[in-house]
Structures are given as structure tokens and as C-alpha cells.
Amino acid sequence: MQRRYEVMFIVRPDLQEEELDKLSSTLEGHATNAGATVKSIERMGKRRLAYTVRKFADGFYILLTVEADGKAIHEIERRLRVSEPVIKFISVRIDEEEKRLDKIKQIRATKVKRSASEPAPAEPAPAPAATA
Numbered sequence: 001m002q003r004r005y006e007v008m009f010i011v012r013p014d015l016q017e018e019e020l021d022k023l024s025s026t027l028e029g030h031a032t033n034a035g036a037t038v039k040s041i042e043r044m045g046k047r048r049l050a051y052t053v054r055k056f057a058d059g060f061y062i063l064l065t066v067e068a069d070g071k072a073i074h075e076i077e078r079r080l081r082v083s084e085p086v087i088k089f090i091s092v093r094i095d096e097e098e099k100r101l102d103k104i105k106q107i108r109a110t111k112v113k114r115s116a117s118e119p120a121p122a123e124p125a126p127a128p129a130a131t132a
Contacts, residue, residue, distance in 0.1 A: 002037070002067045004098065009080055009089035010059035013046055023085055024062060027076070034075040036068030053087045 011020060020043075028038050044061035053059070066076070073091055080089040 001069055003069065003093055004039075004095040005066050005068060005073055005091055006094050007064040007066060007073075007076060007080075007089065007091045009062055009064070009086050010049070010053070011062060012085045012087055013056060013058040013060060015060065015085050019085070020060060020062075023083070024064075027064070027079060027083075030079050031064070031066055031068070031072065031076050034068070034072040036066045036072040036076065039065040039067060041065075049088075056087055059087055 011023065015023070024041055024043075028041060031038050040063075042063040042065075044063060046058055046060050048058055049056065064076075066073070068076075077089070077091055080086050
């Protein structure tokens with residue numbers, strides 16, 4: 001069963017741009033080999049960490065959006081765990097959240113349609129100005 005996941009990982013701040021490209025393309029290849037479909041890779045840039053991790057205060061954030069089953073996500077996490085430049089990572093399933101948000105949007109859309117179809121209340125005519 002294919003589900004949608006976001007995999008956020010933080011890479012060491014002293015990594016060169018070429019090495020960062022190589023790491024993200026290698027990880028994308030491993031994900032594809034594991035049976036996942038990579039939807040997008042978003043580089044969020046260098047940011048300060050909330051707390052020091054492995055003596056680093058900064059890190060490059062990369063967001064990977066993937067459609068995969070549990071085994072593929074397990075393989076991606078294993079690769080991230082053994083990858084030396086990756087200092088932290090997290091995987092989050094987002095398909096349930098997307099379903100919930102779609103349902104809320106549909107409910108809001110029907111409420112807007114109802115209020116648009118109802119006639120607006122008539123405003124009272126302005127009172128004539130008093131002449132002195």
C-alpha cells in the first residue's frame with residue numbers, strides 16, 4: 001500500500017554544495033530502488049538548530065516528499081542512520097492529514113455556497129436631512 005511521507009533530514013553545515021547534491025541524489029536513488037516514488041526534494045537552506053546536535057549549532061535542512069510503503073521508508077531511514085553527514089532525521093506520514101484537510105475544505109466550500117445563495121438583508125432607506 002502506497003502512502004505519502006515527508007522525510008526531513010539535517011545535514012552537517014560544513015558540507016560543500018557538491019557533496020550536498022551528491023547526498024540528495026544518492027538518497028533519491030536508494031529510495032527509488034527500495035520501491036518508493038520521490039515526489040519532490042526541497043532544500044530549505046542553512047538554519048540554526050534548536051539545540052546542539054553532535055556539536056553542531058547549524059545545519060542544512062532538506063525535505064523529501066515520498067510515496068512509499070513501510071518497507072521502503074524503513075530502508076530510507078536505515079540509509080539516513082548510517083550516512084555520516086546526516087546529523088538528524090524524521091519521517092512523518094502525511095496522507096491522513098491531507099485527507100482531513102480536504103474534508104475540512106469541502107465543508108467550508110459548502111458553507112460558502114449556502115451563504116452566497118441566501119439574499120442579503122435589505123438596508124433601511126436613509127432618513128431625509130432636516131432643513132433649518
